[in-house]
Amino acid sequence: MSHKKLIESLSGLVSESRNPETMDIDLLPAEEILKRINAEDHKVPAAVGKILPSIATVVEKVVDAFRQDGRLIYIGAGTSGRLGVLDAVECRPTYSVPDSMVVPVMAGGESAMFHAVEGAEDDPDQGVADLKKIGLNARDVLVGISASGRTPYVVGALHYANELGCETVSLTCNPGSEITKIAKHELTPVVGPEALTGSTRMKSGTAQKLVLNMLTTASMILLGKSYHNLMVDLNASNEKLRARARRIVIEATGCSLEVADRALVDAGESSKLAIMMILTNLPAEEAEQLLNKEQGFLRRAVQSRAGS
Known part of the structure; x- marks a missing residue:
């Protein structure tokens, strides 16, 4: 994609737009900067709350998959990919489930958790290749995570998962974006423009983490991993x-x-x-x-x- 077309595509995204509430943020002292950021952060739970019925539908699909020996697979790049890794790796010690039950796939591989891998998110074929490596099959649920909703790595992965007959889910903060049109289920908490334009690790990342926490927590509760509100299946490893x-x-x-x-x-x-x-x-x-x-x-x- 040319630089001109890329700029045009970004300009239409909610997450890339200028925030009128923070136009003077560069002139403020530290505490006032934090107040503006905090005010924006307060909008995130409300945005997630608006899509609870859609999240519930996906949770039901995930539980069905687990009961048929399927997996919940997260795929993403950059911050979105790291959030998928974070949620997945916490499931084993929290619920005593095997690592193969909730599987994270990240553009650039393990090294991308700590260092940006330039260009990793731009290759749709690599998304397909990475899913083939883990043996994606029709019993699995694939959640494509992308704040912008247009990451080629995730786009390619969702197309491939649809071909296999998987339940596919888009998690993005931009309504009407590309992955929402590909996935069978759409999760789009619209948190609005970031306090710092384009820094989607902030509100968008927070919304994504809340949704991912909901997907695994609710699924594990429905599988009997709690007693009242106690985590009775935790793995006491330390x-x-x-x-x-x-x-x-x-x-x-x-x-x-x-x-x-x-x-x-x-x-x-x-x-x-x-x-x-x-x-x-x-x-x-x-x-x-x-x-x-x-x-x-x-x-x-x-x-x-x-x-x-």
């Missing part, structure tokens, strides 16, 4: 998480620290199983069998035991 696991067992059951410790040892450090054992007074093997019968839903398993 001292902080081991302490959190004990606190969760105590919060869920009202037991003492000593009882929680014993239950966690008997449960192989599984918070969910330890809670089940304490609430039902069942040994580990029987408690695990009942949990499995209820597909890992702790509350349903506890209720079924109480009703038996």
Whole structure:
């Protein structure tokens, strides 16, 4: 694309337009700059709130995919790609799921997490190639993340995923942009122009992170990864998480620290199983069998035991 056409394409994007509320931001002292940024940031949750029904639809598609051994795959470049990586890698320690369940794909590969890889986002064929490397298939849900909605790397990836029969999702902050016309499902929180023109790591990036957090959190809750609002399936892989696991067992059951410790040892450090054992007074093997019968839903398993 020529420089002239590129400039013309950017000029029509909401995220690239000038913000009338910050035209004098370069003349302000530090605290006043922060007030303007903060005022703009307050607009983000409201923009996300307007698309909750669309997010819910995508969550249902993701849950369906997980139940059929499909995956949730994020693909993006730059800030958008990094946000996908961030959300994906947090799922394993938070919900004890394999890394293969939520998979991030980023233009430029792993090195692009820390250093900009020039031109990586401009190649639609590379988006296709990267999806082929991970074996994208029709059971997967692909979320293409692009603040502008026109990133060629993401555009190529979405076209390819459609050809395979995947559920495809666009996540952008620009209504009517290219990827919204390709994907089967559109998520477009319109946050308006940035405080600093074109700096889409700000409001646009915040909106994207909120949406990605919603997709995985709601999906995991629907899969039975919580009890009330407690993360009972976390992977206690370090001292902080081991302490959190004990606190969760105590919060869920009202037991003492000593009882929680014993239950966690008997449960192989599984918070969910330890809670089940304490609430039902069942040994580990029987408690695990009942949990499995209820597909890992702790509350349903506890209720079924109480009703038996």
